[in-house]
Amino acid sequence: MAPTTLPSPFLDPGAYSASNSLGIIQLRRDHLIPAVLSSSADSEYAEGKVENTRFGSFPHSTLLDQPWGTQILASIVDTGSRGKSKKRKRGTNDEGEEAPATDLKVEHVRKDTVKTAAAASSGFAHLVPPSPETWTLCLPHRTQVVYTPDYSYILQRLRVRPGDHIIEAGAGSGSFTHAAVRAVFNGYTSPGAFADGAETASAENGTVASKKRRRKHGGVYSYEFHAPRAKQLGIEIEEHGLGPVVTITNRDVYEDGFCLQNKDEEQIAPNADAIFLDLPAPWLALKHLTRSPPSPAVLKAVAAASDPSTPNAESSVSTSPQPPKPFHTALNPKGPVRICTFSPCIEQVTKTVSAMRSLGWIEIDMVEIMAKRLEVRRERIGLQEEGLRGANPSAATVFEAVQRLRDVEGRAKVFHGLQKEKQSEIMKRAEAKKRGEKVPAAKGEEGEGKNTVKVDGLPPSKHDRLERAKRDLEKRELFKEGRLVHRTEPELKTHTSYLVFAVLPREWTKEDEERAAKKWK
Structure with a gap:
């Protein structure tokens, strides 16, 4: 479509x-x-x-x-003269009376x-271009977000493919939502359609002449308890053109579950192939992620495991007779379903795992992601790097360090020698003046300039070294110089959280067993 x-x-x-x-x-x-x-x-x-x-x-x-x-x-x-109007201070008019404040409108000339x-x-x-990775780094933070190292591993472990349906509970700022859309996108379907798109070709007499392969359109079903966050996320999803693929729902999934309602108020199942729960208490939502209604005994076991500190935890499950509600599963009945929960505390993990075991989830596994970024670059060290960017202008070898010390001491020795000669010359001129002799003008006294006597063999100064480095830079190939090094960045842009993965296998009935026996006998 x-x-x-x-x-x-x-x-x-x-x-x-x-x-x-x-x-x-x-x-x-x-x-x-x-x-x-x-x-x-x-x-x-x-x-x-x-x-x-x-x-x-x-x-x-x-x-x-x-x-x-x-x-x-x-x-x-x-950026300085962009105001459209200013307030003039109160003053006096020509007659000396106080004049009211008026608006001085700055005419802003606009063109087509x-x-x-x-x-x-x-x-x-x-x-x-925008992508889930770049959007994660610049999105407006309403809650803590799931960063790229986490959601890339989560989507890989959940085996999300184009055409799958994924449930996300705890949408928050929408970082995982954008990544999930890219993973499940398999073409657009009509807005608001929860069922899979199908294309069939029929003959005019009503008999099926040919059938095209069903194309399963992917979808993300995102649930958020906080109404303002859900509304803002919905606005961003529409602005980004992801509305036909994402369904945002403001709901308490602990009580109301994950099934949706169409215009006729009929329960429509998302038929989820993968589930991601970023909730404070994910074990409370697991009772809605089953293929059949859990028995009261199972619900008591889940309640007891979710709060082991309470002596009578089983009493939290009501046993009074209530009218039965029709059960609608939110899971895909034709294949296994994989789940991931995102929890920052090990106590949350313990309660979640206990509830999973009671509800039939298998292959339960916990993972912690600690991603580090390595910076690879050329490291240039040496005195020839003085004054240049991206380098360390310190001595790379003992020879360079000794030579620099010799240059410094040599310039100091020459400087002190010149100072002694100058002091001796001043004393001689003073004595000659006392004797009444005619003293010729010294160098530097005539004219306005300073004494710029150059000494042959004087070690280069810092100014000379910087000028020489700039001249040599024109002939150097910096991308080939230096030692290739890698360093770990000091800050980790990720959470310290635990990921719990599990699999809920397909429900196997007697009819399935009989069909399998006939096919493979």
């Missing part, structure tokens, strides 16, 4: 940046700014909409229709076209 909206830049960014589309301005490795690019002239700047950063100003007119990855130079933008921006002398940024 053809998409009802424009392709999302997260799924198909294209080769060039476009108007009314999201772009990422990368200033440094971990410093990114999201911006919805606009060509409109309706702005307080003559250059149109502008992104002001510490590295300069970047008008959107310089960001549009650029290949992704282009280096954009900063522009000269007048945006003023061409002039490039600044310094400052640049890179324009990169």
Whole structure:
């Protein structure tokens, strides 16, 4: 089915940046700014909409229709005279009476076209397309987010493929939501359709002439308890063009479960193939993630395991007769379902594992992700690096250190020798004046200049060394010099949390056993 909206830049960014589309301005490795690019002239700047950063100003007119990855130079933008109105202080009129305050409106001349921006002398940024990785680094934080090292491993362990349906509980800021969309996307389906899309071709007489292979469209079903966060996430999802693939629901999954309702208030199952729970108490939501309604004994066991400190934990499960509610499973009945829970405390892990065992989950495993980034670069050390960027201007060998000491001591010796000669010359001239002899003018006294007598064989000064390093830099190939080293970054951009994985196998009935026996006998 053809998409009802424009392709999302997260799924198909294209080769060039476009108007009314999201772009990422990368200033440094971990410093990114999201911006919805606009060509409109309706702005307080003559250059149109502008992104002001510490590295300069970047008008959107310089960001549009650029290949992704282009280096954009900063522009000269007048950021001082952008006010549209000012208040004049109270004063006196010509008659000496106090005059009321008036508004001095600054006429802001607007044109149909945006003023061409002039490039600044310094400052640049890179324009990169939006992706789950870049969005995770620059999204507005409403809660703690799941970073790339975590969600990439989670999606791999859950075996998420294009066309799968995944449940996410605890959406928060939407970092995992964007990564899950890219993993399950398998084409667009009609908005609001929870069932899989199918295409069949039938003959005019009603008999099926041919059947095309069913195409399963992927989907992400995201649940958030906090209403403002759910609303804001829904706005971002629509702005990013991911609405046909993502279903945002404001709900308490502990009580209401994961099944959805259509317009006729019928329960529609997400048919989830994978589940990710980022909840404070994931064990309380596991009772809704079963293939059949759990028995009262199982519910008592789950309640007892979830709060072992309470002596009568089993009493928390009501045994009074209540009208039975129709049970609808949110899981895919045709295959195994995999789950991952994200918990920061080992006590939460213990309760979750106990509830999983009581509800039939198998292959339970716990993992902790500790990702580190290695910085690989060339390390240049030596006295020839003095005054150059990206190098260590210290002695690399004993010979360089000794030679530098000789130069310093040599210049000091020459300096002190010149000082002694000068002092001796002054004393001789003073004695000659006392005897009444005619003393010729010394060097440096005539004219306005200083004494610039050069001494042959004098070791080079710091100024001489810096000038020589600049001249040699024109002939050097710095990318080939230095020792190749790698270092671990000091800060880890991740959580210290525990990931619990488990598998719920497909429910096997007697009919399935009989069909398998007939097929494989």
